[in-house]
Amino acid sequence: MYRSQVLICGGTGCTSSGSEKIAKKLQEEIEANGLADEVMVVRTGCFGLCALGPIMIVYPEGTFYSMVKEEDIPEIVSEHLLKGRVVTRLVYDETVGENEIKSLKETNFYRKQHRIALRNCGVINPENIEEYIGRDGYQALGKVLKEMSPDDVIQTILDSGLRGRGGGGFPTGKKWQLARNLVKDADQKYVCCNADEGDPGAFMDRSVLEGDPHVVIEAMAIAGYAIGATQGYIYIRAEYPIAVQRLQIAINQAREYGMLGKDIFGSGFDFDLDIRLGAGAFVCGEETALMTSIEGNRGEPRPRPPFPAESGLFKKPTILNNVETYANIPQIILNGADWFASMGTEKSKGTKVFALGGKIHNTGLVEVPMGTTLREVIYEIGGGIPNGKAFKAAQTGGPSGGCIPAEHLDIPIDYDNLIAIGSMMGSGGLIVMDEDNCMVDIAKFFLQFTVDESCGKCTPCRIGTKRLYEMLEKITSGNATMEDLDKMEQLCYYIKNNSLCGLGQTAPNPVLSTLRYFKDEYIAHVKDKKCPAGVCQDLLTYKIIDLKCKGCTACARGCPVGAISGTVKQPHTIDTTKCIKCGACMAKCKFGAIIKE
Amino acid sequence: MKSLEELTAIRDKMQAIVNLRIEDSSCTKIVVGMATCGIAAGARPVLKAFSDGVQSKGIKDVMVTQEGCIGLCKYEPIVEVVAPGKEKVTYVNMTAEKAAEVIEQHIIGGNVVTKYTINSAM
Numbered sequence: 001m002y003r004s005q006v007l008i009c010g011g012t013g014c015t016s017s018g019s020e021k022i023a024k025k026l027q028e029e030i031e032a033n034g035l036a037d038e039v040m041v042v043r044t045g046c047f048g049l050c051a052l053g054p055i056m057i058v059y060p061e062g063t064f065y066s067m068v069k070e071e072d073i074p075e076i077v078s079e080h081l082l083k084g085r086v087v088t089r090l091v092y093d094e095t096v097g098e099n100e101i102k103s104l105k106e107t108n109f110y111r112k113q114h115r116i117a118l119r120n121c122g123v124i125n126p127e128n129i130e131e132y133i134g135r136d137g138y139q140a141l142g143k144v145l146k147e148m149s150p151d152d153v154i155q156t157i158l159d160s161g162l163r164g165r166g167g168g169g170f171p172t173g174k175k176w177q178l179a180r181n182l183v184k185d186a187d188q189k190y191v192c193c194n195a196d197e198g199d200p201g202a203f204m205d206r207s208v209l210e211g212d213p214h215v216v217i218e219a220m221a222i223a224g225y226a227i228g229a230t231q232g233y234i235y236i237r238a239e240y241p242i243a244v245q246r247l248q249i250a251i252n253q254a255r256e257y258g259m260l261g262k263d264i265f266g267s268g269f270d271f272d273l274d275i276r277l278g279a280g281a282f283v284c285g286e287e288t289a290l291m292t293s294i295e296g297n298r299g300e301p302r303p304r305p306p307f308p309a310e311s312g313l314f315k316k317p318t319i320l321n322n323v324e325t326y327a328n329i330p331q332i333i334l335n336g337a338d339w340f341a342s343m344g345t346e347k348s349k350g351t352k353v354f355a356l357g358g359k360i361h362n363t364g365l366v367e368v369p370m371g372t373t374l375r376e377v378i379y380e381i382g383g384g385i386p387n388g389k390a391f392k393a394a395q396t397g398g399p400s401g402g403c404i405p406a407e408h409l410d411i412p413i414d415y416d417n418l419i420a421i422g423s424m425m426g427s428g429g430l431i432v433m434d435e436d437n438c439m440v441d442i443a444k445f446f447l448q449f450t451v452d453e454s455c456g457k458c459t460p461c462r463i464g465t466k467r468l469y470e471m472l473e474k475i476t477s478g479n480a481t482m483e484d485l486d487k488m489e490q491l492c493y494y495i496k497n498n499s500l501c502g503l504g505q506t507a508p509n510p511v512l513s514t515l516r517y518f519k520d521e522y523i524a525h526v527k528d529k530k531c532p533a534g535v536c537q538d539l540l541t542y543k544i545i546d547l548k549c550k551g552c553t554a555c556a557r558g559c560p561v562g563a564i565s566g567t568v569k570q571p572h573t574i575d576t577t578k579c580i581k582c583g584a585c586m587a588k589c590k591f592g593a594i595i596k597e
Numbered sequence: 598m599k600s601l602e603e604l605t606a607i608r609d610k611m612q613a614i615v616n617l618r619i620e621d622s623s624c625t626k627i628v629v630g631m632a633t634c635g636i637a638a639g640a641r642p643v644l645k646a647f648s649d650g651v652q653s654k655g656i657k658d659v660m661v662t663q664e665g666c667i668g669l670c671k672y673e674p675i676v677e678v679v680a681p682g683k684e685k686v687t688y689v690n691m692t693a694e695k696a697a698e699v700i701e702q703h704i705i706g707g708n709v710v711t712k713y714t715i716n717s718a719m
Contacts (some may be wrong), residue, residue, distance in 0.1 A: 003648030084663025134611025
């Protein structure tokens with residue numbers, strides 16, 4: 001038996017910063033010190049604090065080492081693992097108290113979190129089914145098959161108040177009920193999982209699949225039993241190689257242990273799962289396009305109705321839920337609907353996982369109860385904005401969502417509140433923007449994304465988003481009039497009302513919400529031909545302030561196009577006709593004499 | 598293929614391992630001195646004995662961990678048992694066999710094994 005366990009994050013973030021090499025080195029050092037039968041090395045999924053990777057936790061003490069390098073390993077092994085002396089300089093500084101190392105749970109990042117969907121991420125080895133079983137894994141499936149009828153299962157999910165975590169927020173129990181009852185004589189039904197996480201800045205589903213793939217398998221089997229399906233498909237993008245690999249390992253192990261296959265637990269219930277890889281098209285996150293893609297056709301949406309519960313995959317009744325939705329199911333079955341419904345707000349129960357990104361200290365993954373305020377997430381858990389900059393807005397819901405300005409920081413986050421202020425929950429990407437971000441530029445960024453990702457099947461989306469993008473470009477280049485702003489808003493509503501699927505219907509949201517909260521920035525671009533944040537290059541000019549310029553010539557030597565002239569010890573000038581606005585001069589100037597406006 | 602009973606058996610076996618990763622500040626700590634002096638005096642088998650004993654007996658809420666030199670090198674291997682709300686108990690000149698006794702009588706039974714404590718050695 002092992003007296004100590006070292007957990008090393010094997011999520012995508014930490015793997016790309018070298019955690020695999022570190023794990024190998026650690027194993028070597030442990031063997032060299034004769035600790036091989038005392039200390040166990042475990043590769044886990046994501047711990048959440050991706051900004052500090054590669055991350056390593058030593059149990060039983062729970063010592064949290066951050067930004068570990070390969071060369072630190074011998075010291076950690078000989079000092080900590082052998083002699084029990086914590087290597088304080090490598091420990092996450094928030095856990096270093098005056099006389100002792102504090103528990104990770106007491107840090108700001110973890111204290112306000114409540115982990116249900118992520119409960120096993122960073123705790124178990126995702127490639128070992130027995131570790132999942134050790135955390136009550138597959139007990140919910142056992143309970144469902146032995147003690148509950150399909151209607152009991154659906155009632156439990158209905159009572160829990162769980163709503164779809166992929167963005168729409170449709171009640172999960174309702175979806176299952178429809179799929180069970182709508183078509184009485186279906187010879188086959190399907191359970192699908194949407195793991196085609198496509199929003200820029202979102203990585204919740206990837207982390208669940210990388211850190212705890214079995215939870216999705218177990219939940220899908222439960223869903224299969226509830227609606228009467230024997231086959232499931234997980235649609236996952238090929239850009240998530242680690243997740244795909246671990247999922248395949250997990251499915252194989254589940255089959256080996258009889259958690260998938262024929263006659264599960266001797267109950268007579270059969271269920272099996274297969275993976276379908278997507279090529280990463282954003283539109284394939286839309287349910288009808290996703291199913292069309294699984295069928296082997298070009299991933300394009302189709303009109304609804306009929307809804308998938310009636311005629312979905314291969315024209316059979318189908319349910320499609322998101323990864324995070326499934327990750328909640330086994331815990332709801334084991335702990336009961338009341339337990340889940342006791343968390344969250346009146347209409348949004350449970351917790352939500354957010355991927356924090358952008359201008360924030362603790363980039364990473366957090367799970368908080370519904371109703372937590374944006375301020376708590378950004379300032380307490382996220383550690384606030386770096387470099388003392390001011391918060392400007394947070395973007396939720398990716399290209400389908402909107403931005404939330406500072407005045408709404410104290411609104412409790414749930415589905416309905418976010419829609420009321422013109423954004424949406426979305427799948428959980430949360431991108432923080434500070435005073436240096438231009439909101440017109442942000443809208444343009446998301447529009448560029450939807451222009452690229454529009455599948456082209458319907459005209460309002462294919463042509464509409466392109467025209468909308470061109471209007472934004474006109475604004476950021478200083479050629480727009482106030483009339484254009486009105487036209488642009490009209491076009492937004494036109495696209496929303498006439499597009500075929502969710503992609504087009506939500507594509508104008510970033511424009512509409514920035515227009516709503518940051519109209520002054522748009523007006524500054526149109527009327528004053530200025531970009532207040534100093535981002536839109538066409539509207540910028542670099543200037544040298546004569547009084548501050550010492551004539552050191554550093555800027556002139558740094559300018560790649562020779563646009564700066566002047567004599568030594570005399571104020572220099574920038575020739576704006578030659579200037580390419582690269583900003584090299586500003587970076588070179590030691591006296592703060594160069595400004596952009 | 599596994600039955601539900603077999604599944605539960607695997608769970609019980611694995612819980613000893615995965616539960617080690619769930620921090621709980623209210624648990625009893627068994628701390629083994631593992632500085633150079635401790636290791637030289639034979640602290641490693643003692644640590645192993647405590648760790649194995651606690652896990653194999655499925656004792657909950659007990660953490661086995663190490664620390665550096667506490668300054669009484671003469672009495673190594675030293676083991677401290679720190680339970681919340683109770684006075685710290687310090688065992689000295691420990692061996693793997695004594696460790697088994699301490700687990701049985703002190704950790705499970707709740708009776709301090711007085712003959713191995715520092716007070717009886719001084």
